[in-house]
Amino acid sequence: MDVVSPELNSLLPDEIMDTEAIAMEEELPAEHLAAPPQSEPEPPQVPMETELPEIVSLCPATTSMQMTSTDAQCSTSSGTQLLLAPSSLISGTTTSAKTTSPAVTQNLPKISSVTVPANHQLIINKVSGASAADGKSPGTAVLKPEGQKLLVAGLSKTGQPIMLALPHTWNKPATTQGTGDAKAQPTQIKMLTTVGKPVIAVSSASQLMGSSSTLQAQQLKTLQTVKSVQTVGGVGTSQFKTIIPFSTPPNVQQIQVPGSRFHYVRLVTATTGSSTAQSSGSTNTNPSIQPAKPVMMNAAVRMSVPIVSAQSIKQVVPKPLTSAAQVVTTSQTPQRLIMPATHLPQIQPNLTNLPPGTVLTPAHGSGNMGYAVLPAPYVTQIPQSAFVTLTSSSTFSTATPIQTQARLSLNGLSTSEATSRPRKPCNCTRSQCLKLYCDCFANGEFCNNCNCVNCFNNLDHESERLKAIKSCLDRNPVAFKPKIGKGKEGESDRRHSKGCNCKKSGCLKNYCECYEAKIMCSSICKCMGCKNFEESPERKTLMHLADAAEVRVQQQTAAKTKLSSQISDLLTRTTPAITSGGGKLPYTFVTKEVAEATCDCLLEQAEQAELTDQPQAVAERLILEEFGRCLRRIISFAGKVKTDCPINC
């Protein structure tokens, strides 16, 4: 299957390919492709992943606000409810409408009907003129050619909104195809739903918003957690890339590489009408024009980002994005974006002030797109206070002022992982950390504080890294997917996706990926002499030992913590008594002269004791008492010095 259309390939870094969606589609059994009754329970199929390929997207608020009527929807084969609008775009075919959430349906136009094929693909063809519902293309909803916007939204069974917003330009052929003909090359929007998971596709902000581009920033308030979406692309192609438009201009797009944990942020300049994205399935003959466009999105900021209801989307209050930096936040997530609109001359010098590793990719052709690709782990690795200034050299030649300082606080899984469970530093020496041997690379993270040699797994070597990612994905499209995921129903909750291949370790050492993941080997393992199964006495023994060791470690840690706390408390309580005005005493108060004077005092005391024929014990006591007095005098003097000289001198 052609995963990435030529136009998106030209638009995005090479490595941005959706393996997860591919796998997802491949994993979907046939029964899931058939349309079940709406009331049918959730299909049992569970993707072999623990990390749900949810997607964070920013859905333009005005997309739904532009809608004027209500209740346009249909259902997918998986039971997902879809909402299609506006009705003027669609002339009906077969699928019956279903009721959906008022939050979603409000302000949406009615449509007569639309067909969602049993393969979970919603195909909307733009056909000029009258209805195309001539039966020649079953399962196809027909768009009118006016370039109108289409919103596909709905609710999953869990009530989460599913939205697909399309720019009006989507029903034009992609500019990247050059000779594309809108009529001959109908736009197809392929929507892949995943069992029980909401789907969101977000259109290009610039395309959607038109003159309302200033509203884009507010749209950032909407964060959607999404399962899988494929959008854009032409006939026979599937797009699984994720670009989430933030605004225009500038546009900030999150790009998710499904199957991996790379999160990208792309800042894109405004696209003009001439360079507006046009989707088509035909070949890309003009890659220079690359507008922001909606693409497949996936996960990784996943899990922790809650789904925002369609109502929330509509409640976003448009507010012009002016020169002042705006902090766009969502009440439901800590994610935010600061986007000051500053004029070009002020920006260009900032190119030299970018944080290390920031990648600026020259704009293509038309020059209206410049972007930076920042893997989210990098975002999480840089200080939160760091601002990333992104722009494009070619952008400077345009009339559109661009300066985007984006501070992304991705509060997703990767962030928490990065902060709470920092990856063990790698020690790669020969792989340049660009092969899956490297744990950092394999987990989609940059090397950070590692001990590697000749490391290329950083933004200084972004091009090499991207090539390596692509190479890995070529070899194995799911190379960046978690290996440990859910097994089939009735099996263990977690299991290795490929199974191990151990021969000598008995699968009871960390050489074994199953054992390392603290899971038992399964039927798909090809190991020899496996002892990593439920009833294995060796395994039980090891588990007990490991548990005991863990308890010991925890106890030791607790003891250390308690001791440290006690010491700290003691110092806190005693410090005021030995200081003057708080703070530390001058650290140079024990000078050579002071020490000599102290020793003289002690010797004098010793001589006194000797002269008076005191017993040794008494002599020692007298000396110690003298020492105590000396110390008190020293401390007292030091305190006075500190008072006279606030700076430690």
Place this chain on the structure above:
DNA sequence: GAGTTTGAAACT
């Protein structure tokens, strides 16, 4: 810390 063992990844 150096050397060995191990199995996944990469290569052929």
Place this chain on the structure above:
DNA sequence: CAGTTTCAAACTC
């Protein structure tokens, strides 16, 4: 797809 090599982590001493 199987066999071999490479690689880095796990392990041992």
